[in-house]
């Protein structure tokens with residue numbers, strides 16, 4: 001039996017809402033989800049498991065219709081889905097009175113229940129969030145596979161979301177003891193998997209913030225008599241990448257713009273970048289961060305630079321005045337990172353004062 005597992009698709013989100021690429025990103029979430037539907041057909045998947053947060057917020061009826069139209073394209077794949085902490089089933093949720101295509105199976109219960117698919121000889125356990133937080137360890141109540149059940153060799157899958165204090169805490173090893181052939185998890189934004197666990201967090205399908213670096217995609221797997229195997233297939237259209245940009249005394253805004261352009265060229269101009277500026281800048285050549293930000297898809301610039309000062313030259317020029325005395329006082333202290341910080345921060349304050 002072949003399955004595709006996704007989670008945290010976050011349809012309806014507008015990632016980096018104040019950035020020029022936000023609208024495009026919002027659309028890309030839909031496009032990539034649509035690609036997963038094509039993958040299910042190409043790979044002849046039996047199951048598409050969606051482990052919560054298909055939507056980033058309460059879905060609109062029109063959005064459910066759009067999703068359902070995509071599900072209708074599935075040739076043989078059955079969809080099994082649940083509501084997560086973001087698209088939880090509140091009383092007015094559009095999920096509740098929506099009529100899905102017959103290929104779609106939605107867990108609406110607020111506690112774990114099971115579905116059985118006879119043709120696949122597979123039982124699937126799941127539930128939906130009815131509130132944005134759930135502190136009870138609800139998955140603990142799932143019984144172990146009954147040895148008396150006939151056929152006892154049927155496959156067993158769990159579709160689950162959370163795993164931390166406010167979102168249904170559970171211990172992975174305890175869940176594994178319940179004889180699942182695969183546990184399809186959602187909630188963690190970055191994919192996590194260990195083969196021997198037969199469980200995985202798919203991670204968000206497309207990353208929606210700089211806190212979700214690295215590759216994103218869907219998990220494809222197979223359950224056979226021999227066991228379960230699965231892997232993450234990256235499919236996201238963009239990645240968040242953090243780069244260190246060294247700043248030296250000779251650096252100017254233009255040399256940094258050129259350096260960043262090169263990095264973006266090498267690592268992909270579709271990607272979204274956080275720049276960490278490190279090193280020492282020349283106070284005579286301050287870096288124009290606004291100009292640097294225009295270089296590409298820059299999410300954020302963290303300026304961790306310090307001013308560069310020619311200490312000997314300044315000491316000579318300021319012999320006898322306040323700046324000179326400050327340098328002399330610090331010179332008497334044992335060298336340490338703290339002294340060094342005091343030297344640069346103090347100097348920059350005193351020199352600025354003199355201008």
Ligand SMILES: [Mn+2]
Pocket residue numbers: 053084085086161162167186187188
């Ligand atoms: Mn979540």
